[in-house]
Amino acid sequence: MDLLKRGLILLVFALAAWAGPKSAVLIDRSGSMKPYYRDHVVRQLSDTLLEALRAQTGDVAVYAFSERAQRVKGLEEIEQLPFGDSTLLDKALDRAVQDGVEVVWMITDNIQDAPGSTDVGDTEQFYKKLRSDEVEKVTIFPLRQPAGRPGLVIYALLKKDGDNDLYERELAGFHSRAQGILRTDALRMKPLDRDTVGISWVRANVNPRTSLITYDTGKPVREIIEVKFKSKFDHIEITDSAIDVVKREASFGKDSLVYPEKQNIDISPRTVERLGPGDETEQVYKIDVDLGKLKLRNDLPSLWKAAWVKSSEDATLQLSFVIHVPQKNFRLRPKFLLEFHAATLQEAKDTGKVYAVDRLPGLMSEAVTDVQVTSPVVFRVRYPSYPTFLWLAMFALVALVILGIFVGVKRTAAMAMRGSWDVEAKTQAGVTLGGGVEKNGNVMVQRDIVGRVEQDDFVPAAGARIVQPPVANVRLTDGQEVTVEVSRRLVVLKFKTKRSAAATTTPAATIPPRRR
Amino acid sequence: MPAQQGVKDVKPLVVAVFTVFCLANIFLLVISLLIAFKNSKFQPIPEDVGLGIRMLIFLVGAGLSWALGRWLYMRMVEGQIKVPESATAALVLLFYLLLTFAGLAFLGGFSWIWQTVFLILLVLMTLLGLSRVIGMRSAIFVLVLCLLAGVVLFFMLS
Numbered sequence: 105m106d107l108l109k110r111g112l113i114l115l116v117f118a119l120a121a122w123a124g125p126k127s128a129v130l131i132d133r134s135g136s137m138k139p140y141y142r143d144h145v146v147r148q149l150s151d152t153l154l155e156a157l158r159a160q161t162g163d164v165a166v167y168a169f170s171e172r173a174q175r176v177k178g179l180e181e182i183e184q185l186p187f188g189d190s191t192l193l194d195k196a197l198d199r200a201v202q203d204g205v206e207v208v209w210m211i212t213d214n215i216q217d218a219p220g221s222t223d224v225g226d227t228e229q230f231y232k233k234l235r236s237d238e239v240e241k242v243t244i245f246p247l248r249q250p251a252g253r254p255g256l257v258i259y260a261l262l263k264k265d266g267d268n269d270l271y272e273r274e275l276a277g278f279h280s281r282a283q284g285i286l287r288t289d290a291l292r293m294k295p296l297d298r299d300t301v302g303i304s305w306v307r308a309n310v311n312p313r314t315s316l317i318t319y320d321t322g323k324p325v326r327e328i329i330e331v332k333f334k335s336k337f338d339h340i341e342i343t344d345s346a347i348d349v350v351k352r353e354a355s356f357g358k359d360s361l362v363y364p365e366k367q368n369i370d371i372s373p374r375t376v377e378r379l380g381p382g383d384e385t386e387q388v389y390k391i392d393v394d395l396g397k398l399k400l401r402n403d404l405p406s407l408w409k410a411a412w413v414k415s416s417e418d419a420t421l422q423l424s425f426v427i428h429v430p431q432k433n434f435r436l437r438p439k440f441l442l443e444f445h446a447a448t449l450q451e452a453k454d455t456g457k458v459y460a461v462d463r464l465p466g467l468m469s470e471a472v473t474d475v476q477v478t479s480p481v482v483f484r485v486r487y488p489s490y491p492t493f494l495w496l497a498m499f500a501l502v503a504l505v506i507l508g509i510f511v512g513v514k515r516t517a518a519m520a521m522r523g524s525w526d527v528e529a530k531t532q533a534g535v536t537l538g539g540g541v542e543k544n545g546n547v548m549v550q551r552d553i554v555g556r557v558e559q560d561d562f563v564p565a566a567g568a569r570i571v572q573p574p575v576a577n578v579r580l581t582d583g584q585e586v587t588v589e590v591s592r593r594l595v596v597l598k599f600k601t602k603r604s605a606a607a608t609t610t611p612a613a614t615i616p617p618r619r620r
Numbered sequence: 621m622p623a624q625q626g627v628k629d630v631k632p633l634v635v636a637v638f639t640v641f642c643l644a645n646i647f648l649l650v651i652s653l654l655i656a657f658k659n660s661k662f663q664p665i666p667e668d669v670g671l672g673i674r675m676l677i678f679l680v681g682a683g684l685s686w687a688l689g690r691w692l693y694m695r696m697v698e699g700q701i702k703v704p705e706s707a708t709a710a711l712v713l714l715f716y717l718l719l720t721f722a723g724l725a726f727l728g729g730f731s732w733i734w735q736t737v738f739l740i741l742l743v744l745m746t747l748l749g750l751s752r753v754i755g756m757r758s759a760i761f762v763l764v765l766c767l768l769a770g771v772v773l774f775f776m777l778s
Contacts, residue, residue, distance in 0.1 A: 411672035492671040 126267055127157050127274060128165040128205040130173060131182055132212035134191040139253050140213070141183060149211055149247070150179050152285060153258070156278040157209070161270060165205060169196035175203070193230040197261065201238075206266030207274055210259040214459065231467040234294065240264050242294035242468065243275055246444040246458040248287040254452035254459055255444065258288070289440070291339050293468040296434065296475065300337055301427060303479040304384050306330040315484035318416060321362055322488060325395040332384040333376060333427070333477065339440040340465055342379040342475070343433045347371055347389075350424035354395070360419045361406045362485050365396030369423065376427055381437050391423065398485055410487040411495045419483045427475040434465035434473070525557050525580060528598045532587075537595060547597065554590045554597065562586055562599065630699030634709060635754050637692065638746070639762050641716035645739055646770035648723035650777070652732040658778045664724060674725040681721020689714030701753055708749035715742055 131150060140146045150166075157164045167173045168181075170188020173196040191212060200208050234242050241262035248255045260278070262271040275290065282288050308329040309316045319325050335342070354367035370392045379385050398419075400410055436445070445461040446452035452459040529539030529549040539549040545556045546565075555564040562578040564570050570578060571594060572587035586597045654660035665674070693710035697703060719738050723731065743763060751759040 410670070412670045414668045415671050416668050487671075489671050492675055495672060496675060 124204050125161070125163040125165045126205065126270060127161050127163075127207040128167055128200045128203070128209065129153055129157065130167045130169050130196050130200060130208060130210040130212075131179070132170070132191055132210070133168040133182055133185055133188055134170040134213075135187040135189060136191070136213050138187060140256065145249070145256070146211065147179055149256070149258075149286070152281055153209060153211070153278060156281045157274050160273045160277050165200070165203065167196065167200060169193075169199070171195075173199035194233050197230070197233060201263050206263050207271045208259070208261040208263065209274075209278075210257075210261070212257055212259070213254060214257050234261070235468060235470065238264050239294065240266060240268070241271060242292075244291045244293055244464060245278075245282070245288045246291065246461055248444060248458070249456035251454060251456050253456065254446065254449065255457050257458055287443075289339070289444070291436075291440070291464070292337070293464060296340075296429075296469055296473050298476055300335070301342075301379070301475050301477045302334045302336060303423070303477060304332045304334040306332055306388055308481075310481045310483055312480045313482060315418065315482050318484045318486050319398060320486050320488075321398045321400050324397050325364065325393070325483065327393045329391040329393060329423075329481070331389050331391060332387070333379055333389070334384045335379045335381055337381040339381050339437050341381055341435050341437055342376055342427065342429050343435065344378075345376045345427045345429040345433055345475075347374050347376060348426045348428065350426055352422065352424060356419035356421055356483075361401055361410055361417060361487065362398050362419055363401060364398055364421075366394065367421075368392075368394040368396075371425060393421070393423075393481070395421070395483075398483075400488055400491070407491040407494065411491040414487070416484055416486040419485045421481045421483060423479050423481055425477040427477060429469070429473045429475055431466050431469050431471055431473070434469050436462055436465060524602045525560075526600045526602055528600065529554075530596045530598070532594050532596060539597065549590070549595050549597070552590055554588050554595060557599075562597070564588060565590075567591075630695050630701065631754055633695065634692065634713070634750075635758055635762065637688075637713055638716070638750060638754065638759075639766070641713060641720060642762060642766040643769060644720045645716060645723065645735070645742075646766045647773065648720065648727060649732060649735045649739060650770050650773045652723070652727055652729075652735055653774060654777055655727070656729050656732050660777070662777075664727060667728075677725040678721055681725065682718055685714045685717040685721065688717060696753065705749075705752045709753040712742065712745045712750045715745065 129150060131146060137146065154164055154166070166176050166178055166182070168176050168185055169192070171190055171192055172188075174185075176182050176185075191214070193210065193212060193214075196210065197208060233239065239261050241260075243260040245258040245260070246255055247258060260271070260275055262268060279290050305311045308331075309327055310329065349369050349371055352367060354364045356363060372390050372392070373387065376385060377387065400406060441462055444458050446455055446457035446459050447462075449459050451457065525541050527539045527541055527547055529537040531537060537549050539547065541547055541557055545558060546553050547555045547557060547562070552568075553565045554568050555562055557563075557580070560580050562570075562580055564576075568588050568590040570576065570586060571589050572585075578584065578586050580599045582599070582601045584599045586599065588595050588597060651660070651662060651664070654662065665677070689710045692713055693706050696706035696709060701709075715738075719735070719742060722738075723735050746759050746763065747756070754762075
């Protein structure tokens with residue numbers, strides 16, 4: 105057993121080793137990087153980065169790249185390699201991804217070695233790749249250098265379906281370590297369209313957490329909500345962009361017992377004039393939410409839950425807007441540009457800033473980026489009371505039916521005891537005397553027992569005699585007439601089969617029998 | 621003499637039942653007053669429980685009240701108390717228990733209004749009807765005791 109356990113553990117470790125590290129640091133070994141290696145800038149940078157990453161993930165792969173990328177054991181090995189002629193960022197990224205790396209860190213100067221020119225073709229390819237679906241997240245750290253050489257850039261990339269938690273942990277780890285050591289700041293460049301703009305509530309009866317008023321089903325709901333847009337960007341501002349409302353099906357979600365009659369949502373004004381990084385818009389927007397009447401779902405489970413589980417619910421409506429931001433309307437904030445941006449290579453060299461940082465928003469965004477803004481709104485809705493009364497009425501009905509069946513069975517049993525015959529007694533002159541068949545089968549006429557019904561036969565009582573037909577016992581048929589002499593008088597009995605359970609004896613039958 | 625002995629036997633039982641029911645109603649009234657005026661979050665039944673459950677509590681309570689009222693009526697009749705007086709006293713106690721269950725089932729921000737109205741009516745019924753069985757002094761004593769307990773409870777919990 106122990107051997108099996110050990111074997112399994114070894115197998116797990118072997119698989120983990122075979123899977124390879126999830127994170128990699130790609131270090132530029134092109135000719136333009138020479139001064140950074142000479143002055144141990146790359147060493148300091150890679151040490152800081154590797155320490156931060158190893159604190160999170162343990163195993164980190166290291167690559168050197170110029171025209172091609174190759175895996176190395178560490179910086180010592182990179183420093184033994186010859187400098188390359190160009191910087192093919194996209195090829196280096198491809199190589200790391202092919203090796204199964206999910207989080208890629210790249211240290212580069214973004215410059216090809218031919219003095220005075222950037223590797224435009226490959227850089228375009230690289231940025232095209234970053235914009236594509238292959239890469240899920242992009243964060244750029246511009247690293248300012250002392251005057252005399254241009255600033256560097258560190259890219260932190262998460263490949264599609266990569267380990268997002270690891271990426272965020274590594275990012276936070278590096279950011280906290282770099283602060284105070286390096287002159288840098290995190291610039292989140294992708295995604296630009298998701299989780300980047302939110303809603304800040306100014307005035308409303310509803311908000312994402314709770315509802316200040318309770319709405320009744322069956323009554324129309326119309327709310328004017330005043331909001332501001334709030335940027336989650338650190339350094340990017342948005343200007344002059346149109347807002348659209350995303351049309352959705354009128355629904356609070358599948359778990360809700362209520363649904364709105366309609367879902368007309370409008371926002372005014374329809375433009376974001378300026379939204380600074382981390383700021384809220386100065387403009388207050390009015391969102392007009394018209395849901396019509398709220399209705400309870402008319403299926404059995406909903407009616408049951410509305411009656412017996414809860415009396416109200418917090419129904420959630422998703423407010424959804426799209427801000428259409430043209431490429432040119434994404435801008436880095438002036439303070440950031442002042443700190444890190446150099447307009448020319450010479451200026452970058454002179455100031456230690458990074459060349460063409462201002463182009464990043466344009467390079468990283470599409471012609472028009474649709475920034476999604478969604479926020480839930482909670483409406484507390486009280487269910488109607490009719491399902492409760494409906495169920496109670498139904499229970500009462502079921503109880504009545506059960507009671508009815510019980511009484512019916514009891515009566516049927518009683519009827520079975522007295523047979524299925526009724527009798528009507530008359531004198532020969534046709535005067536009605538009443539009469540009936542008792543539970544025990546006795547045939548009563550006024551207070552006299554004239555005979556008894558035994559199954560389908562009439563048998564005269566002691567002291568009584570059948571006159572017509574002249575037989576001792578009469579086989580009964582429906583409408584059969586039997587003339588009986590009793591107490592020195594002739595009584596004509598007319599037998600009828602019972603038509604219903606409600607047939608009862610005549611009052612005469614309830615009179616106690618006369619003593620003979 | 622045996623008949624008088626019977627009357628003596630049933631009276632403490634009626635007083636005890638009346639005290640318990642009155643205290644229960646006062647307690648529920650205090651709770652609803654605290655919810656209404658002191659923003660208390662105490663709820664014997666969760667606020668958003670289905671109306672059906674509340675109705676069920678009330679209906680079961682009504683059944684229990686009827687059964688208990690009938691039982692008390694029988695005890696009082698057996699205790700040689702006149703039938704009309706027994707019936708009135710049993711009815712008053714039945715209503716006390718019914719109000720307890722109604723208060724429990726429908727306790728909320730505004731329930732103190734109808735609870736107060738019904739409690740005042742029941743106090744009047746107590747003084748006019750129940751007091752004939754338990755005596756006016758006992759009735760007033762129990763009512764004052766319960767009211768004092770309510771006042772103390774209100775200040776303790778607020």
